[in-house]
Amino acid sequence: MALAAGSLAAAHALNPPPAQTPAAQPPATQPPATQPPPVAQPPAAPGAPGAPAAQQPAVPASRKFTSDAGMMFLVIKPDKTADFEAIMAKVKEGLAKSQDPKRKQQALSWRVFKGLEAAPGGTGVLYVWFLDPPVKDVEYTVTDILREAFPNEAQDLWSKYVACFVSGQTMLNLQQTVNMSPTATAK
Amino acid sequence: MRSFAIMTFALAVVLAPAAAFAQNTSTQPPPAGQQPPAGQPPAGQQPPAAAPAAPKVPFSTPAGILLVQIKPDQTAVFEEMMGKLKAGFAKTTDETLKKQAAGFKVYKSTEPFGPNTLYVVQVDPTVPNAEYELFSMLQKTMTPDELRAPETQEMWKKYAAAFAAGLSKLSLTPLQ
Numbered sequence: 001m002a003l004a005a006g007s008l009a010a011a012h013a014l015n016p017p018p019a020q021t022p023a024a025q026p027p028a029t030q031p032p033a034t035q036p037p038p039v040a041q042p043p044a045a046p047g048a049p050g051a052p053a054a055q056q057p058a059v060p061a062s063r064k065f066t067s068d069a070g071m072m073f074l075v076i077k078p079d080k081t082a083d084f085e086a087i088m089a090k091v092k093e094g095l096a097k098s099q100d101p102k103r104k105q106q107a108l109s110w111r112v113f114k115g116l117e118a119a120p121g122g123t124g125v126l127y128v129w130f131l132d133p134p135v136k137d138v139e140y141t142v143t144d145i146l147r148e149a150f151p152n153e154a155q156d157l158w159s160k161y162v163a164c165f166v167s168g169q170t171m172l173n174l175q176q177t178v179n180m181s182p183t184a185t186a187k
Numbered sequence: 188m189r190s191f192a193i194m195t196f197a198l199a200v201v202l203a204p205a206a207a208f209a210q211n212t213s214t215q216p217p218p219a220g221q222q223p224p225a226g227q228p229p230a231g232q233q234p235p236a237a238a239p240a241a242p243k244v245p246f247s248t249p250a251g252i253l254l255v256q257i258k259p260d261q262t263a264v265f266e267e268m269m270g271k272l273k274a275g276f277a278k279t280t281d282e283t284l285k286k287q288a289a290g291f292k293v294y295k296s297t298e299p300f301g302p303n304t305l306y307v308v309q310v311d312p313t314v315p316n317a318e319y320e321l322f323s324m325l326q327k328t329m330t331p332d333e334l335r336a337p338e339t340q341e342m343w344k345k346y347a348a349a350f351a352a353g354l355s356k357l358s359l360t361p362l363q
Contacts, residue, residue, distance in 0.1 A: 067297055117357060130311075132309075172298055176293070181292075182277055182285075
């Protein structure tokens with residue numbers, strides 16, 4: 001066992017540590033400059049009347065997931081987490097009251113998590129959506145859902161929503177590689 | 188320091204502007220052979236006899252994710268490692284590992300992360316304060332004979348070489 005442990009340590013010593021960044025070492029986890037990151041997207045504007053086009057952030061083509069699972073990373077201002085969580089509760093309520101079966105289906109597998117780790121400098125709180133499985137080729141744009149469910153409040157909700165963000169959203173399409181659970185069935 | 192490093196990567200995923208990346212150009216992994224990972228003795232040295240070490244990658248929240256950057260030509264090696272971990276989970280008698288396996292899924296991102304392939308390990312639910320460092324988990328599933336086998340050292344080297352950078356951990360609490 002001691003030999004094996006030594007072998008493991010040696011393997012790590014020969015290579016970049018696969019699992020951690022040694023203390024006092026700069027983060028070893030950044031991509032090189034000029035490399036494109038995963039798709040980063042600002043929150044979508046609702047397209048509501050009265051929202052001047054010049055003030056709208058660049059709106060991505062869509063927030064449709066096309067694979068087995070999906071994730072969205074959202075960085076929220078620390079003093080806006082209550083607002084953001086209230087909007088997420090509105091989204092949940094909107095999905096529940098929707099008559100569209102696809103919206104109801106979205107609600108079944110859309111989970112929202114709050115990150116524990118603080119952003120450097122306290123610049124934001126990380127939230128993560130996990131969609132497993134997503135409803136493929138259906139929009140996950142929050143403002144669309146709010147506009148459908150709460151048309152009279154959509155503009156106010158949108159203003160409140162966009163004010164929560166430190167930066168845009170990052171969307172990942174995921175393919176399940178391994179489910180370690182002994183009861184899992186192959187996808 | 189570790190949590191800072193971990194979170195910085197998470198933000199790199201999220202904070203897309205090129206400026207954010209440009210500020211981190213000096214943050215590449217150390218050259219091979221320069222440093223052992225923190226918390227482990229340098230190769231060839233025996234760890235001090237002491238109480239069991241605290242987990243290097245624990246979770247204290249109900250859920251979590253690990254973001255894993257793999258070299259694009261090494262994805263098969265990483266997936267082999269994950270397959271070996273699954274096989275190890277299936278045969279282990281360690282109750283903690285069995286619980287860990289029940290909430291452990293590995294996904295491959297369609298979107299690359301810079302030049303690398305991004306894998307996401309979803310842990311839901313977590314086993315509080317269990318070890319989620321992938322190499323340590325795999326090691327725990329192996330028998331003493333397997334650990335002593337001559338080919339095992341080569342296996343560690345092969346697996347370690349597939350990683351483009353360290354893990355990034357996010358501890359997550361579900362909203363109600």
